[in-house]
Amino acid sequence: MSTTTNRRRWLGVAGATLGSLWLSACNKLTNDPTFAGVLTKAEGLTQRAQRLVTDRKALAKEFTAADISRDFKPNGSIDPTDYDYVALRDNKFGDYSLTVDGLVEHPLELTLADLRAQPSRTQITRHDCVEGWSSIGKWKGARLGPLLDRAKLKPNARYIVFHCADTLEQTLDGTGQYYESIDLIDAYHPQTILAYEMNDATLTVPHGAPLRLRVERQLGYKQAKYIMRIEAVEKLDDLGRGKGGFWPDRGYEWYAGI
Ligand SMILES: Nc1nc2c(c(=O)[nH]1)N[C@H]1C(S)=C(S)[C@@H](COP(=O)(O)O)O[C@H]1N2
Numbered sequence: 001m002s003t004t005t006n007r008r009r010w011l012g013v014a015g016a017t018l019g020s021l022w023l024s025a026c027n028k029l030t031n032d033p034t035f036a037g038v039l040t041k042a043e044g045l046t047q048r049a050q051r052l053v054t055d056r057k058a059l060a061k062e063f064t065a066a067d068i069s070r071d072f073k074p075n076g077s078i079d080p081t082d083y084d085y086v087a088l089r090d091n092k093f094g095d096y097s098l099t100v101d102g103l104v105e106h107p108l109e110l111t112l113a114d115l116r117a118q119p120s121r122t123q124i125t126r127h128d129c130v131e132g133w134s135s136i137g138k139w140k141g142a143r144l145g146p147l148l149d150r151a152k153l154k155p156n157a158r159y160i161v162f163h164c165a166d167t168l169e170q171t172l173d174g175t176g177q178y179y180e181s182i183d184l185i186d187a188y189h190p191q192t193i194l195a196y197e198m199n200d201a202t203l204t205v206p207h208g209a210p211l212r213l214r215v216e217r218q219l220g221y222k223q224a225k226y227i228m229r230i231e232a233v234e235k236l237d238d239l240g241r242g243k244g245g246f247w248p249d250r251g252y253e254w255y256a257g258i
């Protein structure tokens, strides 16, 4: 096969699968000696790929304290009735701990005090829900990147999954449990945090206490609330209905970029 044919195919693949598939395909291909040469020769592609990654790494717009919405609407689950969650809530989350496991060298079990001791970030950002409303809030939380470094991802880890405490839809097979997932570009984005504070106060139950994700380059439904467990995985097929999140399983985009 000529280099041109190879390159055309590769461009076709890249075009069809922007987002995370591109990331995993690219990682795999660059490790593959037969593709390495093709990749360096494909100048156009390299530039396109570079632009794509640069875009994904750009910061979401940040606002000032004066912009904070007075009426940030809680949405989706706002008061989970799941047995384990109610028990934690009734004890003011004193028994809470976050599990970090899956494809990691050092599985972690972190209390809220541990999470507050992690490198943190505070940001005032706009939350955009697909239902057509937006609100600006101030978030403080542990940066996900350093936390994943502490757990040390195994080389085959491709996605980070957030398992939530709430059942948003009662289904017999358990696929109504809320969950979400992001790729490693978003996981290591500086504005990706596990928030424990909103607007300078401890996160409330309606907004996802004790811990919720802020992944600021994406839509509202990616901002998983009530996070109990973070799992590093290689593929998303075995979770829920296989599309990587509660709403993606129900027809919404997995990569909900804004
Ligand atoms: N666990 C969990 N996370 C969730 C949801 C949910 O129902 N359960 N709803 C999502 C949707 S659609 C939106 S818009 C935001 C709402 O966040 P808020 O309640 O802080 O406004 O949370 C997202 N994260």
Ligand SMILES: [Mo]
Pocket: 075, 128, 129, 130, 131, 220, 221
């Ligand atoms: Mo939403």
